Amino acid sequence: MTFVQNATLVGTSLERLEDERFLSGMGQYVADIRKAGMLHAAIVRSSVAHGRIVRLGLDAARALPGIHAIVTAADIPQPIPRIPLRLVPLPEFAPYHQPVIASAKVRYVGEPIAVVVADSRALAEDAIDLIEIEIDSLPPVGDRDVDAGGSFLFEETGTNVALRYHTTSGDPDGAFATAEYTRKETFQVQRHTAAPMETRGLTAQWDASGQTLKLYGAAKVPYFNRRALAAMMNLPETSLELIEVDVGGGFGVRGEFYPEDYLVPFVARMVGKPVSWIEDRREHLMATNHSRDVGATVEIACAKDGKITGLRGEVFGDMGAYIRTNGGVVPTAAGMFLQGPYRIANVDITVLALMTNKTPVGTYRGPGRFEANFFRERLLDMAAADLGIDPAEFRRINLIREDELPYSIGKRAPHLPEAIYDTGDYHNAFERCLTEIDWAGKAAIQGRLIDGRYHGVGIASFVESGGAGPKETSRFVLEKDGMVTIAVGSSMLGQGLETTFSQIAADALNIPISAFRIDHGSTARLADGLGSYHGRSIIVGGSAVLDGANKFRTAVIEAAANLLGRPNSELRFENGAVVSDAGASVGLGQIATSRPPEDGLLSVDGIFLVNKPTYSYGTHAAYVAVDPDTGRVEVLDYVAVEDVGRAINPMIVSGQAIGALVQGLGGVFLDHLIYDEQCQLLTASFADYLMPTATDFPSLRSIALELRLSPTNPLGAKSAGEGGMVPVAAAVGNAVGAAVRSCGTQPLTLPLSPSKVWSLIHESAAAAR
Amino acid sequence: MSRKIDITLDVNGARYVHAADTRSTLVDFLRDELKLTGTHIGCEHGVCGACTVLIDGEAVRSCLMLAPQADGASIVTVEGLAAPGGELGPLQRAFRKHHALQCGFCTPGILTTAHALLTQEPGADADRIREVLSGNICRCTGYIPIVQAVLEARAAYRGPARAGQPL
Numbered sequence: 051m052t053f054v055q056n057a058t059l060v061g062t063s064l065e066r067l068e069d070e071r072f073l074s075g076m077g078q079y080v081a082d083i084r085k086a087g088m089l090h091a092a093i094v095r096s097s098v099a100h101g102r103i104v105r106l107g108l109d110a111a112r113a114l115p116g117i118h119a120i121v122t123a124a125d126i127p128q129p130i131p132r133i134p135l136r137l138v139p140l141p142e143f144a145p146y147h148q149p150v151i152a153s154a155k156v157r158y159v160g161e162p163i164a165v166v167v168a169d170s171r172a173l174a175e176d177a178i179d180l181i182e183i184e185i186d187s188l189p190p191v192g193d194r195d196v197d198a199g200g201s202f203l204f205e206e207t208g209t210n211v212a213l214r215y216h217t218t219s220g221d222p223d224g225a226f227a228t229a230e231y232t233r234k235e236t237f238q239v240q241r242h243t244a245a246p247m248e249t250r251g252l253t254a255q256w257d258a259s260g261q262t263l264k265l266y267g268a269a270k271v272p273y274f275n276r277r278a279l280a281a282m283m284n285l286p287e288t289s290l291e292l293i294e295v296d297v298g299g300g301f302g303v304r305g306e307f308y309p310e311d312y313l314v315p316f317v318a319r320m321v322g323k324p325v326s327w328i329e330d331r332r333e334h335l336m337a338t339n340h341s342r343d344v345g346a347t348v349e350i351a352c353a354k355d356g357k358i359t360g361l362r363g364e365v366f367g368d369m370g371a372y373i374r375t376n377g378g379v380v381p382t383a384a385g386m387f388l389q390g391p392y393r394i395a396n397v398d399i400t401v402l403a404l405m406t407n408k409t410p411v412g413t414y415r416g417p418g419r420f421e422a423n424f425f426r427e428r429l430l431d432m433a434a435a436d437l438g439i440d441p442a443e444f445r446r447i448n449l450i451r452e453d454e455l456p457y458s459i460g461k462r463a464p465h466l467p468e469a470i471y472d473t474g475d476y477h478n479a480f481e482r483c484l485t486e487i488d489w490a491g492k493a494a495i496q497g498r499l500i501d502g503r504y505h506g507v508g509i510a511s512f513v514e515s516g517g518a519g520p521k522e523t524s525r526f527v528l529e530k531d532g533m534v535t536i537a538v539g540s541s542m543l544g545q546g547l548e549t550t551f552s553q554i555a556a557d558a559l560n561i562p563i564s565a566f567r568i569d570h571g572s573t574a575r576l577a578d579g580l581g582s583y584h585g586r587s588i589i590v591g592g593s594a595v596l597d598g599a600n601k602f603r604t605a606v607i608e609a610a611a612n613l614l615g616r617p618n619s620e621l622r623f624e625n626g627a628v629v630s631d632a633g634a635s636v637g638l639g640q641i642a643t644s645r646p647p648e649d650g651l652l653s654v655d656g657i658f659l660v661n662k663p664t665y666s667y668g669t670h671a672a673y674v675a676v677d678p679d680t681g682r683v684e685v686l687d688y689v690a691v692e693d694v695g696r697a698i699n700p701m702i703v704s705g706q707a708i709g710a711l712v713q714g715l716g717g718v719f720l721d722h723l724i725y726d727e728q729c730q731l732l733t734a735s736f737a738d739y740l741m742p743t744a745t746d747f748p749s750l751r752s753i754a755l756e757l758r759l760s761p762t763n764p765l766g767a768k769s770a771g772e773g774g775m776v777p778v779a780a781a782v783g784n785a786v787g788a789a790v791r792s793c794g795t796q797p798l799t800l801p802l803s804p805s806k807v808w809s810l811i812h813e814s815a816a817a818a819r
Numbered sequence: 820m821s822r823k824i825d826i827t828l829d830v831n832g833a834r835y836v837h838a839a840d841t842r843s844t845l846v847d848f849l850r851d852e853l854k855l856t857g858t859h860i861g862c863e864h865g866v867c868g869a870c871t872v873l874i875d876g877e878a879v880r881s882c883l884m885l886a887p888q889a890d891g892a893s894i895v896t897v898e899g900l901a902a903p904g905g906e907l908g909p910l911q912r913a914f915r916k917h918h919a920l921q922c923g924f925c926t927p928g929i930l931t932t933a934h935a936l937l938t939q940e941p942g943a944d945a946d947r948i949r950e951v952l953s954g955n956i957c958r959c960t961g962y963i964p965i966v967q968a969v970l971e972a973r974a975a976y977r978g979p980a981r982a983g984q985p986l
Contacts, residue, residue: 065915065916065918066915066918068923069914069915069920069923070907070915071923072920072922072923072926073897073907073911073914073915073920073923073926073930074857074897074898074900074901074905074907074911075855075856075857075858075896075897075898075900075927076857076898077857077923077924078856079856079859079924081850081856081859081860082850082856084854172821172842244958245958246922246924246958247859247861247867247869247922247924247925247956247957247958247959248859248861248922248924249861296922296923297922298859298922298923298924298925299921299922299924299958299959300922301958328860330863331861331862331863331864331867543922544921544922544923544924544959545921546921701918702918704918705918705921705959705960705964708960708961708963708964709921709958709959709960709961710961711961712960712961712962713958713961735862735864735866736862736864736866736867736956737864737866741956741958742961742962743952743953743954743955743956743962744948744949744950744952744953744955744957744962744965744966745949745950745953747961747962748945748949748962748963748966750961750963
């Protein structure tokens with residue numbers, strides 16, 4: 051596997067090609083799509099967390115002028131379609147798939163009960179106010195002890211534990227039986243979510259004569275959604291076109307198949323007119339995937355000299371009311387990444403997926419990893435303190451060395467293959483981070499009260515998978531004007547693919563970047579595409595672009611051979627033209643226009659197949675000051691070091707890292723989806739659901755290393771979008787833990803809100819008195 | 820429950836006399852009636868700042884205002900920030916240079932907010948820029964490149980030649 055030798059654009063911080071339209075207000079997001087005669091939908095949602103639907107009174111709403119349809123479960127073909135799992139489709143989850151609309155029972159606040167179609171969104175909402183909904187409440191399930199109350203979300207299963215599995219490596223029982231030191235703690239990462247700035251939205255347009263559907267607003271995984279929707283609507287896949295316009299952020303939650311992805315096309319087909327549905331922010335916070343909400347009880351075994359001899363634990367994920375498309379990814383990944391980049395021979399991990407009357411959980415940037423790193427790195431710091439070993443030295447003892455790679459951590463779930471860390475120099479990234487934060491120099495202020503605030507420095511190391519296979523495709527088309535359109539199966543959610551894919555193609559073919567147009571806009575372009583998640587767009591999608599470029603060169607030379615009357619062996623592709631040894635030359639434009647009409651446009655397909663993930667890794671360090679009077683934590687300095695293999699566009703890589711850091715810091719301090727005892731969501735507005743703003747975290751640094759190319763792909767790239775996120779709670783948790791160590795209590799749960807930090811300091815002080 | 824009244828307003832230098840639904844927000848009016856979809860709706864309750872436009876020079880949340888309240892106003896939206904030929908203005912260019920946008924959804928509201936700030940306070944320092952932008956939520960960038968871009972664009976707002984001119 052080799053990448054082009056003469057890379058001139060790859061590796062440079064090219065300004066983004068997509069920016070001009072965004073900066074001038076010319077981006078086109080789904081709410082900007084207008085169709086003649088378009089109607090508007092609004093969703094009637096359950097206000098009760100758990101109950102039986104007794105009656106829906108629709109007459110008054112139906113009588114309102116401007117209302118075209120009100121659809122309930124009774125209008126949907128039976129059996130009501132249920133949303134398939136895209137990832138981790140374990141048979142245990144089968145009873146818990148979400149129906150596209152509630153019929154007999156409701157299981158979370160926000161679950162769709164009916165769809166109103168009207169001349170305007172405002173009229174549709176007027177109609178919703180006139181709908182009478184009678185629901186008999188059932189006891190809600192919200193605590194971790196999900197089966198204690200005897201109330202079951204799905205009575206037929208007789209339990210609210212959807213999944214439980216157990217994996218081991220080595221001899222954990224023996225390791226713990228003979229351990230010189232053990233410590234066990236219980237941790238919790240609170241429920242929060244991505245909250246992209248653009249809410250979800252769809253515009254569906256049904257063509258009755260052709261029996262075809264166009265659906266605008268696809269994102270992330272349009273080809274999977276087309277397949278799922280085609281099956282639900284009983285249509286051939288080719289009768290559906292899912293169209294991806296500009297997307298205002300994804301971070302995992304946007305673009306998955308939600309109930310509305312069926313309901314909006316269904317009502318559009320029913321009323322025979324285009325129908326638009328744009329989620330409002332309140333809906334978004336109760337209907338779009340939540341995430342995190344993983345807890346764990348973890349125990350570590352060590353020798354007195356600091357060598358970790360065993361790790362065992364139970365990881366419990368609150369999945370909410372249904373298992374949606376991401377299946378068990380969140381708790382599974384938390385179990386998978388609990389070991390991290392450390393040499394631990396004896397491991398025992400149990401994973402549970404719990405059903406509760408809350409919004410279903412899906413993936414959010416760094417799913418399971420944000421949680422697992424917090425659990426492990428916090429426990430490591432507590433063990434190091436108990437053993438009297440410096441936290442950095444404790445990690446040096448246990449971090450896997452390069453000469454131990456490849457390193458297998460075994461099978462960490464029944465449905466997953468053996469996980470093998472491939473390449474890297476974990477110690478190099480670790481030492482670089484310590485140098486950047488001045489770990490040695492800061493030893494003097496560790497835990498000290500300085501000018502009324504406790505200061506602390508924390509570090510956390512991680513390893514992180516990306517680049518999920520099995521494949522991605524691309525199609526290079528030579529347009530009549532000599533331009534090259536590259537259709538890709540990857541999706542764009544703000545990560546700059548139009549630029550980075552163009553950089554790869556331009557280098558591979560050595561022609562100007564302006565010759566390319568990246569087309570990620572429609573499922574009509576390719577037979578299949580896997581989309582953008584798991585840090586896979588560059589790794590798998592970019593490698594498919596590279597493969598397409600190489601095949602395109604061959605095809606162009608072949609086409610020119612006929613025009614020039616020379617054999618392929620005497621031709622080469624240079625500066626946008628095919629040149630013969632004798633000096634004759636034919637440009638792309640000429641090749642395009644000289645094709646006979648019956649041949650159509652010159653087109654080649656690229657593909658990249660891969661069955662192994664990449665493993666990026668690194669270390670983060672946080673330096674904080676904790677105000678004991680208010681509990682407020684200020685992040686004074688933060689350094690993130692990650693080996694990304696190869697940075698296609700370093701500016702974009704840095705942007706991903708800094709953006710992820712701030713989202714991660716939000717998860718540490720602010721973001722929190724709070725439910726009351728009745729499983730009512732208390733944080734359904736941006737006044738209640740807090741996220742970082744410009745004043746919160748001004749002092750952050752990211753350092754992308756290119757220490758070791760990934761062996762899985764010709765670009766050598768590793769995931770660069772999530773490493774900025776995954777160890778943030780770990781590093782900050784350790785910094786706060788170091789700062790308040792003299793107070794006696796350690797942070798074990800997130801968020802580290804001022805009230806919680808204040809309590810940590812003062813309640814332990816009170817207990818000591 | 821709703822009726823329409825005619826309102827007159829200037830938007831990006833063009834005069835409009837247009838019927839507005841009395842219960843339509845200004846942002847819906849701009850987007851649906853005037854087809855200026857560069858102004859985005861992020862929360863519809865005045866927190867996120869995506870819908871920020873300039874009304875008589877002040878940065879205002881167009882989701883918190885009814886369209887008829889804009890009768891007689893002079894409005895600038897993101898579509899009005901570029902030069903007449905469509906060439907990006909200095910703030911927009913700085914955003915591109917510093918990678919101060921990713922998905923682009925919050926960008927119009929941040930550009931209008933920053934434009935109002937630099938027009939009134941071309942010497943604003945990083946702390947002041949952060950303070951003013953703290954009313955705009957961005958989920959992609961982490962704000963650091965946005966602050967760098969606004970700092971760099973200050974030069975274009977300084978000096979008598981540019982004072983008070985639209986960019």
